[in-house]
Amino acid sequence: MGAETLSDNVRLYCADCLDVIPTLGPVDHVIGDPPYEQHMHDAKQRRSRKLRADGAAELEAIDFSSVEAIRAPVTAALVERCSGWLIAFCTPEGVAPWRDAIEAAGARYKRACIWVKPDSAPQFNGQGPAMGAECFVTAWCGKGFSSWNEGGGRNVFTHLTNQADRHGEHPTEKPISLMCEIVEKFTNPGDMVLDPFMGSGSTGVAAVRLGRRFIGIERDRRYFDIAAERISDALARPDMFVPLPAAPKQIQLFEGASK
DSSP states (O other), X not given: OEEEEEETTEXXXXXXXXXXXXXXXXXXXXXXXXXXXXXHXXXXXXXXXXXXXXXXXXXXXXXXXXXXXXXXXXXXXXXXXXSSEEEEEEOGGGHHHHHHHHHHTTOXXXXXXXXXXXXXXXXXXXXXOOOOEEEEEEEEOSSSOOOOTTTTOOSEEEOOSSOTTOOOOSTTOOOHHHHHHHHHHHOOTTOEEEESSOTTOHHHHHHXXXXXXXXXXXXXXXXXXXXXXXXXXXXXXXXXXXOOOOOOOOOOOSTTOOO
């Protein structure tokens, strides 16, 4: 197990999360992007024929195993140590299995949220609708009522996939703007955020920029090194301006209602 301390508030582990999580103390929140379900891995494996007809770079294969075998033990370990929100990205088909694992571990499943991707790739073979959105499940691991910073806000998050700050090395990299919105809405400054599937570090960058403490775990050394570099860069520029979503506006539901 390799560990790297980037600051007093940021610690990264290059190891399997099932080995690291039992060694950690309590954390406030878990925000992670676990491997996809097996059907998505199968669909994204490299084929002998080209998939794109527009001349652009071929889609990269996913080079890690699916979540199926580890979902239950990872969820149980995370719920035991988390006192706030547990958030995990998944395919639409993965929402129900994640809900079942979360409830079996003793946490309160709340709702699936949708990340809308306006610039997602079309279905190049034309044989069906393209995937224009992705899901993430939310659960409350703490005592008492759950709370977040968005009041009556909705569960839809809209962000471009291919943004100027995209690193591009990891096949399922999440936009920093998306992770900033999630961190801002579900956590508070000073909270400890754990990402057990750190990948190339987008959650860590968002946490650092927004003044949260962070623990990241990634077993692939190549992605770990990328994450460490990106998070170190964020730590070196604490005054970087990060645009956040506009505050929600109160709408008038009934004629004559007070404003």
